[in-house]
Every structure is written in C-alpha cells, then in structure tokens.
Amino acid sequence: MTDTDTTRGQQSDSALRDATGVATQVIENVEEVIVGHHDEIEHIVTAMLGRGHILLEDVPGVGKTMLARSVAASFDGEFKRVQFTPDLLPTDVTGVNVFNQKTQEFEFRRGPIFGNVVLGDEINRAPPKTQSALLEAMEEGQVSVDGTTHSVPQPFTVIATQNTVEQNKAYDLPMAELDRFMTKLHLGYPDEGEETAMLGEVVGHHPIEELKPVATLSDLQAARDTVADVSVEEPIRAYATRLARYTREHAELGVSPRGSISLLRAAQARAVLNNREYVVPDDVQQEAPVVLPHRIRTDSSEQTAADLVTAALNTVDVE
C-alpha cells in the first residue's frame, strides 16, 4: 500500500502525465481492434497498471481472446498464449527440465508462462493441478519446477478467459484461486450497431494483424510505479473497509482483506487514468463492480454477487 506521507508531493506531474498517456494510448490502440467494450478495456488497463491479473468470463465467440491479444499486442513485451485443455500438464505451462546430452546436464526449458503478457485461454478446462501452476506464477511471480524456482519476467500480467457454456465439463476455479485475479470481466454480446460495425471490420483483413505496440515495457513499469504512488487517504481506506465489511455482513463469503487491497490498487490505477494523483470515492465505485463480485458468495440464489456489490455501493456511506 502506498505510504502517502512520504510520497505526497514527490510525484512529479510529468510522471503522472506519462502514466495517463500510456493508459490512454493503450486503450485507444485496443479500440482500433475491438468494437465497443470501452469500459472493459479500461478495466483491463487499470488492472494491468494496478499490477493485477484479469479474468474474462463469457460464452465463446464474443471476442475474449481477441481483446486479450489486442491488449498484449499494444505493448512491445513478450506475449505468450496457453490454450488450456483437459490434458494439459503443469509442465506444459511452466516449462520442464531437459537433459542436455552435450553438456550432460539438466537444463530448464521455459514454458509459455514466461512472458510479459500471458493469455490463458479457457483455463477452466484444465485440471486443478495445471491451473495452480498458473496461479502460483500469478501470485508469487515465480514458478517451481523440480524444486527449483524460476522468476517470471516483469512486468507480468495474466489475462485468462473462462467459458461459461460447458459448466459441467469444466474445472471451475475455486474461490480461493479466483481471488488471485484482480478483476473479473464479462464481455457480453455487442449491441446491434457495434456487431454490424465489427463484422464490417473483420471480414477480409483482420485489424489485429496490423496492430502495433504503442507502449514499451518500461513505459508500463513506470506507469505501474506512478500508480503505486497515488495517494489513498484515510477516508478512502475507511470507505473500502466499509464496503468489504458490508459484503461480509450480507453474504456467506464476503470480500477478504486481499480483495480490499485489490480494490484500492485498481482505484489507484483508475485515478491515474483520470489524471489524478489521489484516489477519490468515485474511483473506488467504478472499480468495485469488477474487483469485488468474484470474491463473494451470496447466501441466496436470487441475489447475485454483482447485485450485492451494487447494493453495497448504494447503501454504504461514502463518508
């Protein structure tokens, strides 16, 4: 968490401007490819700036992968993609030690997890063991293979997608692991106009092929540092706490402290996106609907987690 006392005022305006610029450029760049979904793109960018990982959940064919790829392509870093399948092994994700005949030694062959932006497609189709390999990398920033740990490159962001159609054949992520994702987004179908426009763009030459990176990895790293320096004053922290406590009081499983941390980090990124060096309640309110619901299990089937978060936002005093 940001130590506001020491960093307040140190933040130069230019750093903030740069960070905001990076975010805006990436968003505009992605929107070259993706029609509609402006909010979701913003959420993905704020999650990346807030050092978080993103889970996209929806029916197949609404452009989850395309979105993830577009975001990844906007940076000049290494982009990796893993298609999760039921027979995927953990080592298929992390990499494996291979015996080198020449050197007579085992050497580590890095798996697809070693990228700056890793797209994990349909992670709920893979068995838990494989999923946890990915999740370890997300949480720890490292992978362990045969007792040796290997750090993943930084910056490191996982954008995972999840199918909601084949529920019974899928390995749904447990709550504890969902918690590792900063935001969980639903794309939904584009509206009629957007869909028509999209179809017009993609028949023939798909625009993603022409997408150029607009930000370097160091830009991203600098923006992340700027975000980390955004001040979160006591009233905001108290507000986040009140929201979390509200969910705990009204659901079987509420938002954990880790959830609150994620919320504030996302809010910091949102503040930067709005070119502000401090978080206001509005930032929190904008991020809460994508940061909180997947950490909540409601006690009734009528009220979804999203409903509960909406209720919390409407009920809890801002201050």
Added chain:
Amino acid sequence: MSVLARVRGRLPWGETRLLALLSVALVLGAPLRTMYHLIDVVGSPTVFLVVTVVSLAAAAVLARVLRPILAIAVGAVLFGAGLVWYVTNLSTDPAVSALLRDTLALLSGRRLLQIANVRLWVISFAPAPVFLTTYFALRRWYVTATLAAGTALGFFVLTTDAGVVTTLLGVVGAFATIGFGTLDTLDDGERRTAERNAAGPGTSTDDEGIDSGRRGVLEQLAAIIVLPAILSRLPSVAGTSLSFADEEQPTVEGSIVDADESMTVQGDITLSPTVRYTVESEEARYWRVAAYDRYTGDGWVRTGNDSPYDGTRLAGPPGDSRTVRQSFEAESDIGTVPAAWKPVRYNGDPAVELTTHEGFQPVGDVAAGDSYQVVSEVPVATPRQLREAGTEYPDVVTRRYLQLPESTPDRVGETTATLTQNAQNPYETALVVERWLQNNREYSLEVERPERNVADRFLHAMDRGYCVYFATTMVTMLRTQGVPARMAVGYTPGEQVDENRWVVRGLDSHAWVEAFFPGHGWVQFDPTPSDPREAAEQARIEEARGDGVESVDTGETGNGSEFTQTETPTPPPLTEDNETTTTETPEPTNTTNETTTPFGGPQGDSGGEGSSGLTVPDLPSREETALGLVALLGTAAGLRRAGVTERVSRAIWLRHQRRTDPETDVERAFQRAMYVLQDEHRPREAGETVRTYLDAVDADADVRHLATLRERLRYGGTVSEVAADEAVEIADSVVSNR
C-alpha cells in the same frame, strides 16, 4: 471548573442521583424556608437551625442502618413528641377541644403567625418532616420522601404561610424529585443488573435514554413554571385563580381595613370613593377597625383568638377618659364595625366578637342598612401625664408589642436612636418619630412594593409612601427603642355633613400607630402627613363624582352641605387634652430643631437615600432566581429537543465562516455549499459520491470547483491559503445567492 470536577469526583452518587437529591433539597427547602421565616419574625432562629441540622444528620446516619418501617416509627415518634412538647410548654393551658379547633382553623387558611407561640410550634414540628424526607431520599424512596416534605409544605400552603414563589419552588422540587428519582431508580436497577450479569459494554444506549429522560423531566418542570405565567397573560385567564398577576390595583381600604387577621403591605394602591358608613358621634375620632401586633417584615398579623362578646360593659382605659357615644349605619355591605378607641360597649344588629386587641369584630358580614351603637372611653391623658408615664410596661405588653423580625436590619434601630437621642421619655420618642416621618417622607399612593423589610426600606431607601408605610415604619422604630407599639387600622372621621354627623368613605380608610403608656393604655399617633393625604382623598372624590359614580354621595354630602368647608376634616388631636391644645405646639420646640439636624447629613433632607438616584433596583429574590433557572434549563432542553437551537446555530454557521487554517476553511466552505444544495435539491444519498451528486443536481461550475478543492484536500492531502480563499469565496456566494 476543575474544582467543580474534583468535588463531583468525590461525590459517591451518579449524576441522576445528584439531581434527584438536589430536587429533594428543593422540596424540603420550601417548608423549611417557611418555618425559618416564621421563626425569624418572632425571634432568633438558632435553635430551629440546630434542630433541623440534627434531624438531617440523624437521618443521614440512620439511612444506612435503619429499616424503613422503623424510620416511619421514628418519624411518628418525633411528631408525637413534638406535639406533646408543644402542648406542655404552652404558657396557657388550653383544652383539647380548643387545640383541635385551632388546628382546623389553621387548615382552613388561618396563618400560623397568628399562633401566639409560633416559635415553639415550629421547633416542635420541624424534626419529623426533615428526618423522614432525608431518610427516604437517601434510601432512594423518592416518592415517599416527596410525600413527607410535600405534606409539610401542603400544611403551610393551607395556612397560607408559604408564599406563592416558595410554594411553586416546592412543587417544582416535588416534580423534579419524582422525575429524577424514577430515573435514578431505573439507573440504579440497571447498574445492579449489569453488575450481577458482569456485563461489559452496551450501556451507551441506556445512558442516552437516561439523558433524554433527564431532559424530559427538565422540560416538564419548565412547563410547570412557564405555562401558568404565560396563561395568566392570556385575557381569558387573567384574573382567575390561575393568574399570578394581580392586574387590579388593590385599594387602601381593601388592603388594610378589609384584611382579616393578617395584612400584607401592598405596592401601588388606589382609593375607593364608595360611602361606607354614616356616623353620628359627639366628636370626630379615628374610627378604629382593628390592630395588629406581629410584624412579619412585609405585613402584619394579629395573633391570638377572638373571644365571644356577651354585651357587657368592658373595662375602659386605665387612665382618665371621656365617654363618646357613636352610632354607625353601614351604607354598603362590609365586614367591619369601626369604633372610636377604646370601645367599651357595643349594641347593634351584627353580632360581634372581641379581638385580642379589645376591638369589636363582626362574626358575619355587615349588610348595608345595619346599624349599631358603640360607647367608647377616649383616653384624655395630657402630654405631661404621658411624658411622666414611665416605662413600667406589663409583661403581657412587652411580650407582644416589642416583637420584631430577627432579620430586621440593625440600622433601623441605629437610625431611630440617632433621631431620638434627645427624647427624654417614650412619649417624646414617639412624637419625634411621628414628626420626623411627617416631615421627611412624602405621601403617595404609587409605591413600588419593597421586597424585604418594609420598615427598613421606607426608612432608608424610599422617599414616599402611604399610611401603611408610615405606620409600619413608626411601629418598627418605636419597638427598636423599647416602646411597645402596634399598628391600628380603620377610618379617618370622614366628611362632616352636620354638626354631629360624618360620612365615611372607603378612601377614608387609614392606618396609624398606637403606643402603650403605663397607666393610660394605648395612645394614638399618626405619622402620615395629613394634608397631602386629604388632598389625594378629596381629588379622588371629585374624580368619582365627575365619573358619575353614585355611591360617592349620600343625600347629605356634596355641594349643598353647609359643612362643605370641612369636607377634608383635620384629624382630631391624637392625644386630646382638656386643658389646652397649645401644649403640643411648644412640645416639639426642643426636638424639631434637633430632629432634622442629625439627618441633614447621612439621610439627606427629605428624600432620604432613595432619592439620590443611586439606588440599585431590587434584585429578584433567591426563590425567583432558582425558579427562573429551572425554567431556563427546561426551556433550553425543550428548544433543543424541538431542534430550535440546532436550526439557529445552523443558520449562524451557514452565514458566518470564521477563518482558521486552510484545511478547516475548505472543509467548512464545502459543507456550507453542500448544505445549500441539500436545501435546494435533495440531500446526498448514502453511497452517492460528491461528484455523482453534483452531476445529479446539475451543480454549477463554481460548486464543482469547490468540490475539487475539497477533494484535493481530503483525498490528495494538498491545500493552500489560496485554495482556502477561493473555497470560502465560493461558499459565501453560494450561500448569499440561494
């Protein structure tokens, strides 16, 4: 404040209990104060105070050990012992039936002050209620405590000894005791429950309940005090028993002659022009109605009981006397039978009793047309005889007619002593005092009634008054010099309509002084300056005639009368002298010169201290202050509950922003603007951020800017003087534009 806090910290009682005990003190204070006043009128209060303190202490000690039933027994024993002690110590030996009759009379409005030995009575009566009240208050039986003190107070209310304000104070105390007491009992019960359950937190809501309960009690108290006061101002209520304010000015007659066994010195007063009696007499006298012996500081009381009159001839005055026969005919319904001093035989329609001052008092009312005849023996002692009468006063006389309230300031005696230092004997003393008052105080019916000792105020502070003031002061002055004196009331001779015929009107009512001289009895003095009094009376008669009031005249009075020139009769010489009236003229020669001299200095010539313009207005009495305080507190609590204080302070808060530091300034400027917005649109909802709210109410750019400034301060931690200036400016304009 710290001292207060320390004291508070040492007290073992909770706040509610403290309030309840203070209320008990108030309710007990009312009868105690009344008793103190009773004692004060007749002598030193030391014994009474000791008795009270001992009872209090005993109750405080026994409250810890004694069971309630035993305490009631102790109270009953105290009461019974007091009763026995009182009866056995009475100098007279009254029959039980007489005692019972007295008690009944007391309960039906007879003043305790009329009891001869009121001191004994109070001392024997005081311990029981004091003990019981204190005991039960300390044991938290507040209702019982109130009952004990309230009974005592109620008794004094019935005897009309407790003043209005004292009574109200007691009633307020009673209500407060029951209110706070109930709260305290609840409080205590809860605490005990809590202790028993060893329960920890969660008492905050109860505290709130207690607090609002306290405020409720206060509000009700305020209502008790304030409502009647307001009601009495309503035209429909004024003048009824609810009304505190005596809107109608009393008449001189109403206040002195009609006063029954006690009279209170009034303030402003008017003259009644109605004809009361027609008198046929051999000579003009003061027609005396009654006399008073006990001076209370603000009024007069006649002690003792009336005795039946069997129609026989009474003893005349001890010295030489002349017989004067009078025949009275009442011209209007009235309750008195005046007669020249000293009446010895009465014969007439209305049945009469004999007062302790050997005057006649009708048993019932006297109807218009009733007539009666009185034979009086008028004392005719010469000044020389009176001068030589000496000071061998009988005990009966000194015991009754030298009484002064203990609270009478010493300066009354000192002033009188200075005035009369050249007087060789009581007669000269009386003459000097009489003459001095006539010369140095003006006659006026418009008087602001003094709060405390009337005589002292009239002697030292006031410069004008009417007969009651003059007479009261003279009696007091004489008594300080050891001259037995009493207050006499009645009528001046009235308008002479024929050689032996006088018409007496209400405005002829008068008060004067009787001083006792051994061997001669009671001799009349009149310290009231007669000329201005008669002028005032005459003016009133003419005014009434001008108004066409019929009762002003009989067939004999008015312009046609051959005695018109004596319409304002000169009062008869007070000490009539067969030999010559000229003896009076040289009499003052040796005194008048000296009388004025000692007073040229300290007293001022005729105005006295009061006319110097430096007099402090009379402060409200302690009781009134206490009542006012309770009323104020309760009103404050009520206003607070009604939200008035909040609204007022909110309005002030909204309009005036005092600058402090930038943070506070910005925050407050923002709150002010938000308050205005809330007023104009709607309050910000829970979960609604400022930005959302401003969007929703479509706030203008200035307000948004203010919100940003405040946002920067609150969430960004940055603020500057400039920002503060800007913020306050915006808030000011928002407030003034709304």
